[in-house]
Amino acid sequence: MASKRNLFSALIIVSAMLTFGCKKEGDTTTSTGGATKVEGDVIKIGEVGSLTGNEATFGTSTHNGIELAIKEQNAAGGINGKKIELTTLDNQGKPEEAATAITKLITQNKVVAVLGEVASSRSIAMAPIAQQYGIPMVSPSSTNPQVTALGDYIFRVCFIDPFQGQVMAKFALDTLKVKKVAILRDVRNDYSVGLANYFIETFKAGGGEIVVDQSYSAGDVDFKAQLTAIREKKPEAVFVPGYYTEVGLVARQAKELGLNVPLMGGDGWDSPKLTEIGGKSIEGSYFSNHYSHEDKAVYVQDFIKKYKADYKVIPDGLAAMGYDAAKVLFEAMKKSPGLTTKEIRDQLAQTKDYQGVTGKITINEKRDAVKSAVVLRVDKDGFKYQTTVAP
Amino acid sequence: MTEFLQHLVNGLSLGSIYALIAIGYTMVFGILQLINFAHGEVYMVGAFIGMYSSVYLKLAENPSIGSLLIAMTLAMVGCAIVGFLIEKLAYRPLRGSPRINVLITAVGVSLFLQYSGQLVFGSSPQFFPELYKSSAEGGIWSFGELKINPLQTIVLGISVCLMIALQFIIFKTRLGRAMRAVSFSHDNASLMGIPTNRVISYTFMLGSALAGAAGVLVGLVYPKIEPLMGVMPGLKAFIAAVLGGIGNVVGAVVGALVLGLAEALVVGYWAPTFRDALAFILMILILLYKPTGLFGTKRTEKV
Numbered sequence: 001m002a003s004k005r006n007l008f009s010a011l012i013i014v015s016a017m018l019t020f021g022c023k024k025e026g027d028t029t030t031s032t033g034g035a036t037k038v039e040g041d042v043i044k045i046g047e048v049g050s051l052t053g054n055e056a057t058f059g060t061s062t063h064n065g066i067e068l069a070i071k072e073q074n075a076a077g078g079i080n081g082k083k084i085e086l087t088t089l090d091n092q093g094k095p096e097e098a099a100t101a102i103t104k105l106i107t108q109n110k111v112v113a114v115l116g117e118v119a120s121s122r123s124i125a126m127a128p129i130a131q132q133y134g135i136p137m138v139s140p141s142s143t144n145p146q147v148t149a150l151g152d153y154i155f156r157v158c159f160i161d162p163f164q165g166q167v168m169a170k171f172a173l174d175t176l177k178v179k180k181v182a183i184l185r186d187v188r189n190d191y192s193v194g195l196a197n198y199f200i201e202t203f204k205a206g207g208g209e210i211v212v213d214q215s216y217s218a219g220d221v222d223f224k225a226q227l228t229a230i231r232e233k234k235p236e237a238v239f240v241p242g243y244y245t246e247v248g249l250v251a252r253q254a255k256e257l258g259l260n261v262p263l264m265g266g267d268g269w270d271s272p273k274l275t276e277i278g279g280k281s282i283e284g285s286y287f288s289n290h291y292s293h294e295d296k297a298v299y300v301q302d303f304i305k306k307y308k309a310d311y312k313v314i315p316d317g318l319a320a321m322g323y324d325a326a327k328v329l330f331e332a333m334k335k336s337p338g339l340t341t342k343e344i345r346d347q348l349a350q351t352k353d354y355q356g357v358t359g360k361i362t363i364n365e366k367r368d369a370v371k372s373a374v375v376l377r378v379d380k381d382g383f384k385y386q387t388t389v390a391p
Numbered sequence: 392m393t394e395f396l397q398h399l400v401n402g403l404s405l406g407s408i409y410a411l412i413a414i415g416y417t418m419v420f421g422i423l424q425l426i427n428f429a430h431g432e433v434y435m436v437g438a439f440i441g442m443y444s445s446v447y448l449k450l451a452e453n454p455s456i457g458s459l460l461i462a463m464t465l466a467m468v469g470c471a472i473v474g475f476l477i478e479k480l481a482y483r484p485l486r487g488s489p490r491i492n493v494l495i496t497a498v499g500v501s502l503f504l505q506y507s508g509q510l511v512f513g514s515s516p517q518f519f520p521e522l523y524k525s526s527a528e529g530g531i532w533s534f535g536e537l538k539i540n541p542l543q544t545i546v547l548g549i550s551v552c553l554m555i556a557l558q559f560i561i562f563k564t565r566l567g568r569a570m571r572a573v574s575f576s577h578d579n580a581s582l583m584g585i586p587t588n589r590v591i592s593y594t595f596m597l598g599s600a601l602a603g604a605a606g607v608l609v610g611l612v613y614p615k616i617e618p619l620m621g622v623m624p625g626l627k628a629f630i631a632a633v634l635g636g637i638g639n640v641v642g643a644v645v646g647a648l649v650l651g652l653a654e655a656l657v658v659g660y661w662a663p664t665f666r667d668a669l670a671f672i673l674m675i676l677i678l679l680y681k682p683t684g685l686f687g688t689k690r691t692e693k694v
Contacts (some may be wrong), residue, residue, distance in 0.1 A: 052509070056514070057515070078394040166625030187664055217663075217664065217667075219623070220666075222401075222613065224655070225398060225401055225658035226663055228394060228397045228398055229659045229660070230393045231536075243404070256530075258536070276518045279616055
């Protein structure tokens with residue numbers, strides 16, 4: 001009896017799914033081509049971020065930055081008299097969840113633009129969906145080149161990995177004056193694999209030598225075997241373009257094995273958790289980032305003051321990127337009288353010389369921002385500014 | 392040469408961690424013929440109990456072997472309670488039903504703990520406080536190029552001690568005799584006046600306490616803990632237990648050390664991406680060519 005009832009309810013669910021599925025498809029056709037419009041007094045935008053999971057600080061920092069930008073914009077009267085309303089969905093740091101989240105934002109919450117993601121793997125999962133529905137998507141800090149290549153509705157306000165790899169390779173050659181570098185990359189992470197390749201390209205062209213190229217998978221906790229193999233090749237520095245949770249453990253285990261050379265990385269290191277997990281071992285390492293809180297420029301210090309008033313901590317680079325991404329989107333919306341997604345997209349593409357916290361933002365024909373990067377050093381009292389590299 | 396020795400040291404320390412988890416796995420199987428897939432999750436709960444208790448009791452303020460033992464004891468007690476509840480709520484109602492039902496329930500319990508762990512502890516990784524600091528220079532023993540982390544010798548030492556203690560309990564005590572009796576036949580044991588339900592409860596509590604100890608020790612060596620941390624080590628420990636002959640405590644420790652060494656050498660000399668595949672290849676090979684495992688004895692099915 002029980003099994004019969006189960007079968008019956010399963011049938012109901014399946015048929016409900018079928019009808020719902022058809023209906024959704026009908027909606028799609030009307031909204032592709034950017035015909036979706038803002039109706040009523042609020043502009044709905046969506047955000048997809050890793051509020052929990054392995055890279056939780058990426059999501060929370062970015063979210064804080066976005067909230068701050070919205071608060072300011074609404075206090076200043078919103079956009080053309082309309083208030084901005086944000087819906088944030090968590091993806092737990094998983095690409096498949098990111099894809100589900102953006103689909104939900106577009107089809108159910110009816111947002112006109114999406115902000116996100118930080119991690120390139122997740123932006124790559126989201127971009128085809130935003131493109132399919134014709135909804136502009138602005139990634140605050142996904143640096144893998146592939147992200148914006150996925151469609152003309154996809155933008156970013158940060159630099160890309162070929163540049164970031166170049167910055168660190170030049171920094172290694174010119175400032176650290178090292179010639180022999182080992183690589184330890186995360187093979188399950190598009191960002192890490194790409195960044196390692198771009199680093200190697202420039203580093204070799206500059207006369208450097210890659211003594212060994214090792215890898216790990218995101219989620220690993222033991223890196224000793226790789227580090228032992230690296231130690232054997234006696235590198236002068238190790239390039240670890242991963243995310244902060246693993247890098248913290250890598251630093252610890254490198255020191256335990258007596259591998260006392262500086263580590264280098266990219267913007268994926270930017271988190272207070274890096275020093276918490278890495279402890280003393282991570283001190284004296286370098287990474288490239290979008291901004292430094294030590295920058296004396298008025299617009300940077302202003303932002304830090306406002307952010308600290310709300311969240312009591314110094315904003316990291318991802319908070320600043322979240323803030324800038326939201327601001328760039330609002331600028332584009334202000335210039336779109338009809339507020340259709342097509343108009344917003346066109347205005348985003350024309351963004352030029354917008355002065356953000358993280359530098360002047362100009363969107364190029366590949367929908368990437370061309371900006372300078374900074375190199376930071378991990379010290380016991382925070383990330384210390386080293387140098388700025390212009391594109 | 393030092394590189395090879397260092398790989399051996401790394402492999403043994405990794406293996407000793409698998410061993411800690413595998414002991415509990417294999418013991419529960421040996422007594423109940425039940426593969427408790429939730430074992431890896433109990434280990435995760437142990438790590439979190441260790442972390443929270445050391446934060447609340449401020450154990451990290453004076454790192455010593457004493458603080459380590461306090462955190463470990465608390466985790467063991469906590470996990471024993473968790474193990475008791477799992478057995479009582481999930482497995483006991485299924486006593487007497489086909490083995491596959493219990494197995495599927497075990498997978499369910501495991502998923503339940505993983506996801507409720509994310510709800511309760513939050514899914515972002517947390518830092519495990521340093522409960523013990525070695526007095527050696529830089530916290531590391533150096534023999535020239537060869538570096539050994541004293542913590543890892545402690546882990547190896549504790550897994551061997553627990554293995555001996557477990558052998559003692561199983562073969563020399565009344566409880567152990569009862570456990571072995573239950574393992575031969577539930578029905579006959581209860582006819583002989585052995586309170587089988589209570590013995591099974593004790594078995595679970597003992598196994599879970601071991602997992603709790605493992606959680607704290609692993610937290611010390613790899614100070615990043617998160618609710619899904621039990622999945623991979625749980626599987627690896629299971630493979631280690633199969634490798635050594637499931638149900639055999641000494642076999643589990645040897646199997647775990649072999650697995651740890653094999654992983655370290657594969658990653659060090661060949662391809663790091665094969666690390667997880669290797670464990671499963673080993674399991675397939677052992678099941679094909681020596682299904683009873685390295686130390687397993689063939690047990691004929693009772694009629």
